[in-house]
Amino acid sequence: MNSISRYLNKDSNIMRLLFILLVTLAGLTIATGGSFLTFGQMQLVAYLFPEMGVMSLGMMLAMISGGIDLTVVAVADLAGILSCMLLKTIMPENASLPVQILVLLVILIFGMVVGSVCGVFTGTLISRIGIPAMVATLGASDIILGLAVGITQGSSVNELPSILNTAVNYRLFGVIPLTTIVFAACAGTVAFLLNKTAFGFKIYMIGSNKEASKYSGVDNKKVLTFTYIISGILASVSGILMCGHFNSARSDFGKSYLTPSILICVLAGVNPNGGKGKVSGMVFAVIILQMLSSGFSLFQNISDYYKNLIWGLVLIAVMIINVVSERRKARK
Amino acid sequence: MKIQRLLKRNEFYVALIIIILSLIIQAISGQFFTANNLVDLTRSLIVPGMMASGLFMVIVSGNIDVSFPYTAMLCMFAVTKLFQVTGYQGPVILGFLLAAVIGAFLGMINGVLAAWLKLPTLIITLGTCTIYLGFTQGVLKSSVISVLPEPMKNMVSANLFSVRSAATNLGSSMHVSILFLIVTLLIVGFIMKYTMLGRGIYAVGGDPVAAERAGFNVAAIRVFVFTACGMIGGITGLTQVTLSGMCQINFFDGYEMTIIAAVVLGGANIAGGSGSVFGTFLGVVLMKIISNNLILLGIPTEWSKLMTGILIILGVCVSAYKAVSAERKVTSNILKDAAGEEAAHE
Numbered sequence: 001m002n003s004i005s006r007y008l009n010k011d012s013n014i015m016r017l018l019f020i021l022l023v024t025l026a027g028l029t030i031a032t033g034g035s036f037l038t039f040g041q042m043q044l045v046a047y048l049f050p051e052m053g054v055m056s057l058g059m060m061l062a063m064i065s066g067g068i069d070l071t072v073v074a075v076a077d078l079a080g081i082l083s084c085m086l087l088k089t090i091m092p093e094n095a096s097l098p099v100q101i102l103v104l105l106v107i108l109i110f111g112m113v114v115g116s117v118c119g120v121f122t123g124t125l126i127s128r129i130g131i132p133a134m135v136a137t138l139g140a141s142d143i144i145l146g147l148a149v150g151i152t153q154g155s156s157v158n159e160l161p162s163i164l165n166t167a168v169n170y171r172l173f174g175v176i177p178l179t180t181i182v183f184a185a186c187a188g189t190v191a192f193l194l195n196k197t198a199f200g201f202k203i204y205m206i207g208s209n210k211e212a213s214k215y216s217g218v219d220n221k222k223v224l225t226f227t228y229i230i231s232g233i234l235a236s237v238s239g240i241l242m243c244g245h246f247n248s249a250r251s252d253f254g255k256s257y258l259t260p261s262i263l264i265c266v267l268a269g270v271n272p273n274g275g276k277g278k279v280s281g282m283v284f285a286v287i288i289l290q291m292l293s294s295g296f297s298l299f300q301n302i303s304d305y306y307k308n309l310i311w312g313l314v315l316i317a318v319m320i321i322n323v324v325s326e327r328r329k330a331r332k
Numbered sequence: 333m334k335i336q337r338l339l340k341r342n343e344f345y346v347a348l349i350i351i352i353l354s355l356i357i358q359a360i361s362g363q364f365f366t367a368n369n370l371v372d373l374t375r376s377l378i379v380p381g382m383m384a385s386g387l388f389m390v391i392v393s394g395n396i397d398v399s400f401p402y403t404a405m406l407c408m409f410a411v412t413k414l415f416q417v418t419g420y421q422g423p424v425i426l427g428f429l430l431a432a433v434i435g436a437f438l439g440m441i442n443g444v445l446a447a448w449l450k451l452p453t454l455i456i457t458l459g460t461c462t463i464y465l466g467f468t469q470g471v472l473k474s475s476v477i478s479v480l481p482e483p484m485k486n487m488v489s490a491n492l493f494s495v496r497s498a499a500t501n502l503g504s505s506m507h508v509s510i511l512f513l514i515v516t517l518l519i520v521g522f523i524m525k526y527t528m529l530g531r532g533i534y535a536v537g538g539d540p541v542a543a544e545r546a547g548f549n550v551a552a553i554r555v556f557v558f559t560a561c562g563m564i565g566g567i568t569g570l571t572q573v574t575l576s577g578m579c580q581i582n583f584f585d586g587y588e589m590t591i592i593a594a595v596v597l598g599g600a601n602i603a604g605g606s607g608s609v610f611g612t613f614l615g616v617v618l619m620k621i622i623s624n625n626l627i628l629l630g631i632p633t634e635w636s637k638l639m640t641g642i643l644i645i646l647g648v649c650v651s652a653y654k655a656v657s658a659e660r661k662v663t664s665n666i667l668k669d670a671a672g673e674e675a676a677h678e
Contacts (some may be wrong), residue, residue, distance in 0.1 A: 129652050
């Protein structure tokens, strides 16, 4: 017990997020007259949040390194489209279940390869050519999304083999959605990379001070490229989850996820100037955001348009709160 | 000497590309250098040209703004709705003033947040742009206004002159709002080149710390560039209405990307500190020529997004390469000097 409270004291950010989470949960429960706090609703939140969450993990890595990755949405779309096209072509008819699962794994790996190729592209632009991350990823996202639009000619990839949808909707023991397990696996891997490996330490170093890390013998170029590759891979996983959820692939599925994914990072305490951020914060932040999103859709009179308004307001408000509280801490 | 200096300027190469490209299009279609095509092209430059000159200041100051298309959209709907509701019949100039004030206010929000929080302006403006979009769709409940209020409707048909091509018998008219573009370009050009404020914007973009030491009020300059960009955005929004004769929510879809691409192609350094209004204008011309003639150049419209992406990346690659080689030159000069001194000591 003592060690828990010591841990919580050490990380006031987690405490704050936990508090926000409980307030959100309580607020939504009261506002909906109790219909929010049901097992079905919670399961829906657990089923939906990984799509946004896995993508945001990549965004977090880029932000910790002092950059930003605006390509996540485009990569998710392109990887989803290409994987679904491959799935349609290689899936044999009337295949047995093990074969279907094998094909699905092949698709997943293929999607991740697409993601990492995109990552190599943006990473190279940023680290080797020296374009600021923001513009490089802005331009690259147009290129990647442009490919996706061009390949599909703006229409969607439909009539997928049912295995993808079945797999994404699968619930372990009938309770835990597979998507949650995928998110846990991704979050675990990213946490391991950041906390237990030299690579993770170097990302934090580059984010805090690029010049200093360079002169301490860190190969900035290599580490940055690798950061964007991982971000691309994560984005592609989330793209495949999205396709499974919608049971089709389209070049504009991810469009609405860009602002939320940045919002999640900022809410989680990731410093947009680089050098700070934790996976544990991300887990809370993404659940909070999905709860809000699912909660809003319970109200008939809040249209999707207001969602935009609210996301923007929350993003600005969180940034103000973070900066003000940090400055107060610094003054002490 | 003069030619050498010309060869070093980015504008020269952009102009060269424009000339070559237009000759190619002329060779393929034979319709580029016709009176009506040139008038149409100029007409299509008005809105992006104005927006680019606003964004140009923001980029020179080392910041970025992705919210200006949404500012334009909000102002467009807000003013048109207001005129509709009140049944306003007076001169249309009031609408432009109103749009300028609303736009300046929205831009100022960006500027104050940027100066106060000192966070990446991309994230700040991404946040505000979703607010502006949500406000337009949710609060103003707008997606399309097809019948304009009287004062605006009158301006839609206000043309300076009309031309008709003999060969194709197609006619085009030059809209009066071309004057807005010219005035905006002149004012921005004057501020950037001949005033202390302009020097300050370049200085902040080059090195904020050095600019602060030199006595520039960095926060005020940040607020100014965003306010100016928002104000120009607001006026542009209403200009678009008078050009097209209606309001539509998707007028400015994807504008943030194409305008950034145009400014960067025009030679402004995306990290701030350099660039010229003339170059920016040439960048817009180049973007427009390409996007207007995609099909003619053999590129289907589905691939147009890919084109903007490639253009942005090419543009920034060139400027990043220039920055790196300039740095190398400085370092090698220093090394040479040091070597020379050492030789002298011996």
